[in-house]
Amino acid sequence: MEIVILRDAHEVGRTAASAVAALLARRPDAVLGLATGSSPLPVYDELARLHAEDGLDFSRASGFALDEYVGLPGDHPESYRSVIRRDFAERVNIDPVRVHSPDGAAADLEDACARYEQAILDAGGVDLQILGIGTDGHIGFNEPGSSLASRTRIKTLTEQTRRDNARFFSSIDEVPHHVVTQGVGTIMAARHVVLVATGAVKAGAVHGLVEGPVTAMCVASVLQFHPHATVIVDEAAASALDLADYYRHIYDNKPSWQGL
Template structure:
């Protein structure tokens, strides 16, 4: 696991975008895993800028979203299908037909989850998975206590997660109680994971992710077992890291040719 401490969210977005850009230069038909929430937005802003101003080409890429609410209509502005379309696919050169989201309205949710796993596998697996981090350490919607070997499935949201997401709805009562999410095992299959976290509210979760024990109570800590995870955090989110100075030293001395 590599930990990179940056000044702010904009710098985090630029750094993550550089990892995506380098991947696409090597593998134009790369498969991306897309997160929603606030953390990835600076990344999507930078990819949009590079697409418009620098000709970044995603036309051969494929993308899979991490999760979707159960029972929320597809055109609801808070549905993750809408968020991914609005923040990512409409702003870059990717073919919208190659951008996939779990189906939270499927008549048979269990079968739909299995089909989503099959679709990821048939596409060749995720080359680069973007993640955010919940204040309780969750990744995707794999809440505390989730199986660390889980696959795409239905999960019940904690009340804290519902409260955290209520800002995207008119009221807390509108926030669904259930989601479809890629599982922890699904995320761990990605070849490269880039996790973004910012703000003091994420500091303890970042500490648990990077320096705590591997435990289902901080689901993101399982990434300590991943062979290629890059954690990009701002100064506030890094404030509880015991080895923050060491992580800065390591990154500052890293040769440019290594990339992320």
């Protein structure tokens, strides 16, 4: 696991986006894993800029969203299908048909989960998964206590997560209680995971992810077992890390040929 500590959210977004750009240069038909929430927004802003100003090409790429609320129609402004379209897909030249989301409105949710898992496999798996992290250490919507071997399935949100997400709705009463999410095992199957976190509110979760024990109570800690995980955080999110100076030293002295 590589820990990259940067000054602010803008630098976090720029650095994470550079990993996506490098991947597309090597493999134009790459499969991207797409997270929602506040943390990935600077990444999508920078990818949109790279597309508009430098011609970064997404025309052969495809994407899979991490999760979706159960019960929200796909055209609801806060459905993650809508959010991914608004924050990312409509700002670059990716084919909308190639941007996939779990079906949280399916009549048979168990079957929809299995089909989504299979669709990822049929696409060849995710080359680069963008992740955020919840204040309780969740990735995707794999809440504390989730199986670290889980695959795409239905999950019940904690009240903390519902409170955190209430800012996107008129009130917490509108936040669904259930979601469809890629599982921890699904996320771990991605060939490269890039997790971004900004702000002091994420400091405790980042500490648990990087320096805590591997435990289902901080699901993101499982990334300590991933063969290629990059954690990119700003100074505030890194404020609880005991070895922050060491991580800075490692990054500052990386060989020039070694990318993210």
